[in-house]
Amino acid sequence: MANYWRTAWCRHLLAVSMALFCLLHNTTDVHARPANMSSLKDKNNPTSKEENEILPPDHLNGMKLEMDGHINKDFHQEVFLGKEMEEFEEDSEPRRNRNKLIDIFSKVDFNKDKSVSAKEMQRWIVEKTEEHFQEAVRENKMSFHAVDPDGDGHVTWDEYRVKFLASKGFNKKEMADKMKNSEELKVDEETQEVLESLKDRWFQADNPPADQLLNEEEFLSFLHPEHSKGMLKYMVKEIVRDLDQDSDKKLTLSEFISLPMGTVENQQAQDIDDDWVRERKKEFEEVIDGNHDGIVTMEELQEYMDPMNEYNALNEAKQMIAVADENQNHNLELEEILKYSEYFTGSKLMDYARNVHEEF
Numbered sequence: 001m002a003n004y005w006r007t008a009w010c011r012h013l014l015a016v017s018m019a020l021f022c023l024l025h026n027t028t029d030v031h032a033r034p035a036n037m038s039s040l041k042d043k044n045n046p047t048s049k050e051e052n053e054i055l056p057p058d059h060l061n062g063m064k065l066e067m068d069g070h071i072n073k074d075f076h077q078e079v080f081l082g083k084e085m086e087e088f089e090e091d092s093e094p095r096r097n098r099n100k101l102i103d104i105f106s107k108v109d110f111n112k113d114k115s116v117s118a119k120e121m122q123r124w125i126v127e128k129t130e131e132h133f134q135e136a137v138r139e140n141k142m143s144f145h146a147v148d149p150d151g152d153g154h155v156t157w158d159e160y161r162v163k164f165l166a167s168k169g170f171n172k173k174e175m176a177d178k179m180k181n182s183e184e185l186k187v188d189e190e191t192q193e194v195l196e197s198l199k200d201r202w203f204q205a206d207n208p209p210a211d212q213l214l215n216e217e218e219f220l221s222f223l224h225p226e227h228s229k230g231m232l233k234y235m236v237k238e239i240v241r242d243l244d245q246d247s248d249k250k251l252t253l254s255e256f257i258s259l260p261m262g263t264v265e266n267q268q269a270q271d272i273d274d275d276w277v278r279e280r281k282k283e284f285e286e287v288i289d290g291n292h293d294g295i296v297t298m299e300e301l302q303e304y305m306d307p308m309n310e311y312n313a314l315n316e317a318k319q320m321i322a323v324a325d326e327n328q329n330h331n332l333e334l335e336e337i338l339k340y341s342e343y344f345t346g347s348k349l350m351d352y353a354r355n356v357h358e359e360f
């Protein structure tokens with residue numbers, strides 16, 4: 001979460017050191033992957049179950065950018081696998097992965113001509129994005145239940161605030177009493193910053209009439225801004241605010257690539273990844289900047305972020321096909337998708353041959 005409140009000078013410093021690094025180093029360390037906040041959090045700092053349920057997630061499946069403005073590295077896998085994503089992660093048996101991928105291919109190939117066109121892939125992406133939406137609605141039911149135990153269908157900001165502070169280890173009753181008496185809460189600076197950001201978001205999610213109470217639907221857009229146009233706009237605003245160094249509410253390429261790679265703890269992880277900068281530049285120039293004038297406006301960023309935009313889905317479909325289209329026919333055949341299994345599913349099939357070999 002601390003990443004939200006990077007200061008401008010820190011970004012500037014990083015931009016400068018990034019440029020210096022690029023000048024000094026021609027080789028790229030392929031292991032120095034940009035640190036994705038959410039994945040770091042999962043590995044190094046597992047949050048409590050309760051906190052996970054009630055806090056807006058850093059990472060949203062099927063969204064092009066993370067909440068902190070980083071490119072979602074797994075986007076194409078998320079829109080290709082839909083809710084089956086985790087199965088591929090957990091399933092380490094290449095033979096089963098292969099069969100599953102063959103099964104997916106036959107479903108994407110809607111007209112059964114043994115070839116996946118951009119239109120077919122687009123249709124599939126829209127369907128899988130919808131799956132992530134339904135998943136979020138399902139999860140939100142549980143989260144809402146956790147913040148609304150009396151089940152009256154409404155949660156006040158104070159009720160939520162108490163739950164959040166309790167999940168951070170503060171005494172629940174003490175906090176509730178202080179709120180009741182309008183006393184100062186006296187929490188640490190970081191918690192205070194998170195609270196303020198949550199509060200802004202809470203009021204954004206509160207549809208008119210503004211009563212500071214969220215119902216289940218409003219709570220869904222509080223946790224998942226992709227479910228409401230208004231919240232999507234708010235998320236875009238937040239991202240631009242964090243990146244926009246000259247405060248003109250627009251992003252230049254240099255503003256877009258000056259984002260630090262993530263919250264990192266050791267020096268090694270801070271190593272600058274050339275690939276990361278290149279990819280970010282490419283995304284900015286070719287996709288986000290819709291009219292290619294070198295400036296990304298809020299509208300352009302919102303268009304790009306909208307997971308239900310069919311034009312984006314077609315673009316994504318074409319990109320995915322281009323990656324694996326070895327025979328250059330602008331379609332994907334089964335062999336191509338199997339060969340590029342790691343790109344589509346995150347798991348390699350190359351090991352399949354070796355494993356079979358080892359068995360005998």
Ligand SMILES: [Ca+2]
Nearest residue numbers: 109113115116
């Ligand atoms: Ca087809």
Ligand SMILES: [Ca+2]
Nearest residue numbers: 244246248250
């Ligand atoms: Ca700017």
Ligand SMILES: [Ca+2]
Nearest residue numbers: 289291293295
């Ligand atoms: Ca533009």
Ligand SMILES: [Ca+2]
Nearest residue numbers: 325329331332
């Ligand atoms: Ca092909």
